[in-house]
Amino acid sequence: MSTAQRYLVIGGGIVGLAVAERFSREQPAASVTVVEKGADWALHQTGRNSGVIHSGLYYVPGSKKALMCRAGAASMVAFAQEEGIPYEVCGKLVVATDEAELAGLQRLADRGLENGLEVTRLTPQEAREHEPHVRSIAALHVPSTGIIDYAEVCRALVRRLERHGADLRLNSEVLSATQRGQSTIVHTTTGDIEADLVVACAGLHADVVARRLGHQPGAQIVPFRGEYYELAPEATHLVRGLIYPVPDPNFPFLGVHLTRGTNGHVHAGPNAVLALAREGYDWKTFSAPELAETLRFPGFWKLARKNYRAGSVEMLRSFSRRRFGDSLRRLVPAVRDEDLVPAAAGVRAQAMRPDGALVDDFLIEREGNIVHVLNAPSPAATSSLEIAAHIVSLLK
Numbered sequence: 001m002s003t004a005q006r007y008l009v010i011g012g013g014i015v016g017l018a019v020a021e022r023f024s025r026e027q028p029a030a031s032v033t034v035v036e037k038g039a040d041w042a043l044h045q046t047g048r049n050s051g052v053i054h055s056g057l058y059y060v061p062g063s064k065k066a067l068m069c070r071a072g073a074a075s076m077v078a079f080a081q082e083e084g085i086p087y088e089v090c091g092k093l094v095v096a097t098d099e100a101e102l103a104g105l106q107r108l109a110d111r112g113l114e115n116g117l118e119v120t121r122l123t124p125q126e127a128r129e130h131e132p133h134v135r136s137i138a139a140l141h142v143p144s145t146g147i148i149d150y151a152e153v154c155r156a157l158v159r160r161l162e163r164h165g166a167d168l169r170l171n172s173e174v175l176s177a178t179q180r181g182q183s184t185i186v187h188t189t190t191g192d193i194e195a196d197l198v199v200a201c202a203g204l205h206a207d208v209v210a211r212r213l214g215h216q217p218g219a220q221i222v223p224f225r226g227e228y229y230e231l232a233p234e235a236t237h238l239v240r241g242l243i244y245p246v247p248d249p250n251f252p253f254l255g256v257h258l259t260r261g262t263n264g265h266v267h268a269g270p271n272a273v274l275a276l277a278r279e280g281y282d283w284k285t286f287s288a289p290e291l292a293e294t295l296r297f298p299g300f301w302k303l304a305r306k307n308y309r310a311g312s313v314e315m316l317r318s319f320s321r322r323r324f325g326d327s328l329r330r331l332v333p334a335v336r337d338e339d340l341v342p343a344a345a346g347v348r349a350q351a352m353r354p355d356g357a358l359v360d361d362f363l364i365e366r367e368g369n370i371v372h373v374l375n376a377p378s379p380a381a382t383s384s385l386e387i388a389a390h391i392v393s394l395l396k
Helices: 014-026 065-081 099-114 123-130 150-163 205-211 233-238 288-296 300-305 308-319 321-329 382-396
Strands: 006-010 031-035 093-095 120-122 140-142 146-148 165-169 174-180 183-188 191-195 197-200 222-230 242-245 257-260 265-269 341-351 363-367 372-373
Touching: 006 014, 006 183, 006 191, 014 031, 014 382, 031 191, 065 146, 065 150, 065 321, 065 382, 093 099, 093 123, 099 140, 099 363, 120 123, 123 140, 123 222, 123 265, 123 300, 146 150, 146 257, 150 382, 174 205, 197 205, 205 222, 205 341, 205 372, 222 233, 222 288, 222 321, 233 363, 265 321, 265 341, 300 341, 321 341, 363 382, 372 382
Parallel strands: 006 031, 006 197, 031 165, 093 242, 197 372
Antiparallel strands: 093 140, 120 140, 174 183, 183 191, 222 265, 222 341, 242 257, 257 265, 363 372
């Protein structure tokens, strides 16, 4: 490990808190500061997702996502056991509902096996043994997928940091930075902080913070809102665990799915629509500068031209509960429109290249004594403890 004794972590989501906890645990004598511009921890991507402990089924073999997700699922379960956080390794089904999806289902099975997972191909009857109300012509069962409350994980990380004496600052936004010899002075709304090493885990604002720290990131964040419903209490019996569709290989998101949480509630979603602000959790939240930044970015238009048909479907589903329900009924026909209750939306910080290519893997760049986490979408929550270990290892 570096001889540095002053660490600053920017961002109070699960990745930032995991990095800070790793520093404080491995170097008890070090000074660790965490700054978060919001009024609480885990306000954005961490606290607004489905709460899935992903298995690593979808990710390119050998990629950071594949390696860190599988290891992260194990370390997250171990952390939950240590901290007494409710979780369940309930498994999930990925279901094909028409012949055109069978090839994609098989590709997914092959990828899962290559990533070292237990993946079982099921007949429709076998699928109904796991999920009695599901509709399929074939399915995959992945037993290592689980559920947890990631906001509760963050609260446990904060408690650990408090025990180690970390300086935890909410309502503290990064404004700029100045180099002083081998250290960096980060100017924030709560005062200047001098650090020997800085790790920026700013999520939806990762590229903005990188530029404020003097780094030119290799990708830009484009925000996509994911909208959710919950099943009404009288309909939650329709879903025992997790039910996913076969993802469209031409669309960069997994598609609407059904997820039972640790609280017994069943989430339905998310869709994926362009957010009108980086923290745009509904159509009413609008930021002219942030939207203009997206619309000026050539990569966005290249992505939009490539995916305009699928994007149009997502937009229509955003404004129609019936269309949203139709997507769910492909998986579970018994779901009725009146069973769908609006739930809190999330915004995915998707890093994108100027040529329109989405950054598919975790993207971590280092410049001098500053590490920038520039792309950490799903499965970053699952992988957060492993991402933290990887970042700390970069500094050894």
